[in-house]
Amino acid sequence: MAEDNKNGKNGNGARVGLLERVKAGVKEDVQSLKTDMPAKAKEQIEHLKDPTKTQVYTSIFRHKHDDTPRNRALGVLSNVFLHLHPAKINRDAVRYSYTWGMGGITFYLFIVLTFTGVLLMFYYHPSKVQAFRDVLYLEHDVPFGKLLRNMHRWAAHLMVIAVWLHMFRVFLTGSYKKPREFNWNVGVILLVLTLLLSFTGYLLPDDQLGFWAVTVGTNMARATPLLGHEGPFGHQLGMTPYNDIRFGLLGGSIVDANALLRSYIWHCIGIPIVASIFMIVHFWRVRKDGGISGPAPVMLASEVKEPKK
Amino acid sequence: MDWRQLWEIASAPDNIPIVGLIPLLIFYIYLAWKQAKANDELIAELETSPAMAKTHHRKSWPFRPGWQKEVHVWPFLLRMEFLAAIIVSAILMVWSITLSAPLEEPSNPNLTMNPAKAPWYFLGLQEMLVYFDPWIAGVVMPTLIIVGLMVIPYIDTNPLGSGYYTWKQRKFSIGTFLFGFLFLWVAMIIIGTFIRGPGWQWFWPGQTWDHNRLIYEVNRDLPDIFGITSNLAKAIFGAVVVGGYYLVGGFIAHALFRRYNPKDYQRLSLLQYSIMMFFLLTMVALPAKMLLRLAFNIKYVWITPWFNV
Numbered sequence: 001m002a003e004d005n006k007n008g009k010n011g012n013g014a015r016v017g018l019l020e021r022v023k024a025g026v027k028e029d030v031q032s033l034k035t036d037m038p039a040k041a042k043e044q045i046e047h048l049k050d051p052t053k054t055q056v057y058t059s060i061f062r063h064k065h066d067d068t069p070r071n072r073a074l075g076v077l078s079n080v081f082l083h084l085h086p087a088k089i090n091r092d093a094v095r096y097s098y099t100w101g102m103g104g105i106t107f108y109l110f111i112v113l114t115f116t117g118v119l120l121m122f123y124y125h126p127s128k129v130q131a132f133r134d135v136l137y138l139e140h141d142v143p144f145g146k147l148l149r150n151m152h153r154w155a156a157h158l159m160v161i162a163v164w165l166h167m168f169r170v171f172l173t174g175s176y177k178k179p180r181e182f183n184w185n186v187g188v189i190l191l192v193l194t195l196l197l198s199f200t201g202y203l204l205p206d207d208q209l210g211f212w213a214v215t216v217g218t219n220m221a222r223a224t225p226l227l228g229h230e231g232p233f234g235h236q237l238g239m240t241p242y243n244d245i246r247f248g249l250l251g252g253s254i255v256d257a258n259a260l261l262r263s264y265i266w267h268c269i270g271i272p273i274v275a276s277i278f279m280i281v282h283f284w285r286v287r288k289d290g291g292i293s294g295p296a297p298v299m300l301a302s303e304v305k306e307p308k309k
Numbered sequence: 310m311d312w313r314q315l316w317e318i319a320s321a322p323d324n325i326p327i328v329g330l331i332p333l334l335i336f337y338i339y340l341a342w343k344q345a346k347a348n349d350e351l352i353a354e355l356e357t358s359p360a361m362a363k364t365h366h367r368k369s370w371p372f373r374p375g376w377q378k379e380v381h382v383w384p385f386l387l388r389m390e391f392l393a394a395i396i397v398s399a400i401l402m403v404w405s406i407t408l409s410a411p412l413e414e415p416s417n418p419n420l421t422m423n424p425a426k427a428p429w430y431f432l433g434l435q436e437m438l439v440y441f442d443p444w445i446a447g448v449v450m451p452t453l454i455i456v457g458l459m460v461i462p463y464i465d466t467n468p469l470g471s472g473y474y475t476w477k478q479r480k481f482s483i484g485t486f487l488f489g490f491l492f493l494w495v496a497m498i499i500i501g502t503f504i505r506g507p508g509w510q511w512f513w514p515g516q517t518w519d520h521n522r523l524i525y526e527v528n529r530d531l532p533d534i535f536g537i538t539s540n541l542a543k544a545i546f547g548a549v550v551v552g553g554y555y556l557v558g559g560f561i562a563h564a565l566f567r568r569y570n571p572k573d574y575q576r577l578s579l580l581q582y583s584i585m586m587f588f589l590l591t592m593v594a595l596p597a598k599m600l601l602r603l604a605f606n607i608k609y610v611w612i613t614p615w616f617n618v
Binding site for chain 1: 341351366421428444615
């Protein structure tokens with residue numbers, strides 16, 4: 001303490017000492033820049049030669065990518081999108097002739113439809129004034145707008161076909177049998193949701209085709225037993241065109257602005273969310289029920305063990 | 310032969326999926342049939358020699374010792390999925406570039422489209438409107454189709470044919486499904502698309518759609534043919550006929566099923582058996598009613614103050 005004070009009072013000598021020290025320090029810094037930085041740069045370049053060792057890379061990919069059985073398995077298991085699959089499957093399960101690939105194609109088309117659908121939503125207003133004009137605008141002015149709409153339309157049709165063929169294959173291979181009964185039911189619901197998705201989209205261009213298709217379709221709801229005003233016992237239960245199930249579907253007694261909005265919301269938000277949930281269950285159960293059903297070894301009638309009653 | 314009319318229907322953009330569905334179905338039925346045949350031959354072979362059944366590979370293609378039973382999903386399954394996605398994308402792209410989604414005039418409630426058709430995948434139900442009242446064709450029937458599909462895994466007690474294509478082990482279930490899917494669903498859609506013209510009248514392929522054609526058809530109700538006039542008697546008569554159909558039809562179906570499907574018959578519980586019979590008879594009622602209508606011009610069978618069948 002005393003020494004410090006003394007130096008402080010003395011002033012000049014201490015200042016010189018400080019200056020020297022700063023000078024020396026700066027010199028050291030400059031020297032370090034000269035020697036360390038090139039070394040670091042060299043090291044950096046060495047690292048860049050193998051980007052898989054960088055922290056960024058290893059933080060994203062948890063394992064190496066060498067072609068070893070372990071890494072092939074990890075490639076599937078540690079990836080959120082691929083972990084739907086097991087690491088290994090029966091050698092026959094990849095045969096196209098068995099599965100026809102229709103379930104996967106259906107899912108792929110759903111993704112295509114979500115993607116093109118979101119893009120279409122940027123250009124579309126679900127109102128009577130705008131809807132038809134937006135489609136015209138999309139067809140004639142938006143870059144690739146026509147392609148976008150066409151892809152959405154045809155992917156939707158293709159998805160309906162793919163779903164039917166998927167169901168057809170699952171039936172023909174008896175894949176709904178024990179223990180997959182529940183997943184067949186989830187699939188039936190997904191089939192219905194697919195048709196409803198397509199149907200609700202039909203009205204959105206607000207043209208004659210969609211308008212009359214939806215008019216024909218929803219007119220049937222008038223005749224719903226108990227809940228429709230023209231259906232059996234509907235009149236007795238106090239159903240009128242203004243409070244029956246068709247009114248609820250359309251948001252009015254005719255296909256008009258409210259129906260357009262309702263079908264838009266069902267088409268873009270409601271049904272996709274519900275369908276996504278059912279899809280999650282569907283895929284999950286495929287795995288939990290023992291993976292893909294076949295091609296299984298054939299069973300002989302003489303080997304069937306009748307369960308005891 | 311009006312080729313132009315034929316071309317107009319077949320080339321309408323929204324009808325392309327149906328035109329495409331037909332060859333797709335033929336191809337996949339062929340693919341399934343080929344595998345079913347191979348499996349059935351193998352099954353027949355193994356059934357005759359129990360010694361062979363113990364050692365022989367239970368699939369219709371060879372397997373040699375030393376071959377791996379399982380393969381890695383990465384890359385053996387993923388490459389298939391990737392390829393499928395690319396092919397579907399390519400098809401969709403070409404389809405979307407070459408063919409535009411239809412856009413009619415703006416919707417106009419005062420100008421009815423003739424024919425006003427539902428989206429193609431619902432045309433089967435619209436065709437049913439010819440033969441049934443809307444509450445049956447539009448509400449009850451779709452519900453029964455959905456529920457009917459859902460109960461399949463629970464009423465098909467046959468343990469054979471799970472996970473491989475076969476015909477001989479599951480003749481009844483596959484036959485019933487093919488009948489429902491191909492004749493009552495796909496065929497009705499094809500009729501609704503290619504045959505039904507203005508006023509939902511029957512136009513043979515190549516026949517010009519005549520918007521002024523009138524058909525003088527006198528449809529009668531079944532009770533009228535028997536000279537029944539009072540409402541009460543009509544209601545009772547209809548109930549007897551419909552009930553009689555289910556009783557007599559059920560008895561015939563029972564006699565046939567018991568004879569030709571003794572094992573399934575034995576396995577089915579009373580609940581399973583009655584549910585199966587109900588859906589089977591209801592399904593057969595469709596072509597039965599169509600026949601009554603087309604051959605005998607009969608509109609209703611059962612007339613009550615609240616609903617008609």
